[in-house]
Amino acid sequence: MEKQIYTAGKPLPGAEKALIMIHGRGASARDILSLAAHLQVQDYALLAPQANGNTWYPQSFIAPVAQNEPWLTESLQLVQETVKKAIDAGIKKENIYFLGFSQGACLTLEYITRNADKYGGAVAFTGGLIGDKIYSEDYKGNFQGTPIYIGSSDPDFHVPVSRVQESATILKSMGAEITATIYPGMGHTITQEEINQANQLVFK
Template structure:
């Protein structure tokens, strides 16, 4: 999968990367205003002498089962619990689409490493469905990352996290 990716940088030679994952139905451009508001001018290595690269991928458009199969940008499918229309009912997780998205995010991290950014200077950040993927992929990534920023989400595949964490 070739994800559409927008990038912004705070300087000419980025020394760190922030990969930002949007929520269900949104796209990478949703966080452009947020990224532009952050001021790293006084931070050594992230100001004018280096830079921070914002990587803003857009999830592919796919049918989302919970939304009646309506197609929208989504990192993974959300399955309703059989025989329940209650909004508060627990959800079944679509492991196949979660694992596929984990692979995309692992590839984004590797792409930054290949571009010269040490993994210890890469942060994953996500909102809502992007938060879920940040936690899932970030905790399982084979590289030591600088951090995870989780905004309004949960940890998918919780039962396998302890065995798969890195």
């Protein structure tokens, strides 16, 4: 199937910063791009890969990894291709930012932790690292102070608070400036408070 990467915001040629936006299950690249209107990213090139069938992998993110293959590997590869598109346009890694919601937040965290480096920053609206447990051997590199914000609900039907906390611990151990905020009874959504946090901590 043809892999699609949608773009918006500032055109890639000439942009100094890029934000890679990863949609949730059942949503689309166009859906997640619409969120940019609420973020301080007016001078960013926006790139949003589109999942086949609007889902990055079929099972829960805390299912055994084998149950989500080969889809998970293919989805991580598409994120890698999106990053490469920004780099090929002359954008430095430290000016590449990531954002995802729900399934897209999980994919975002999984990609950057497998490829830790000095990025501009990352935002995960309701998500955690992928797998039936944390597979720390998969995670390599150092974030060198990259600001990363995770917001999630207690409870959340899809994302256990324990996994958010475990993920934050791994990210911190790999050099991230991590902020993980758990909102009581928020529900499976993105709130204005989370958007404010993302703008203050990451898109500043």
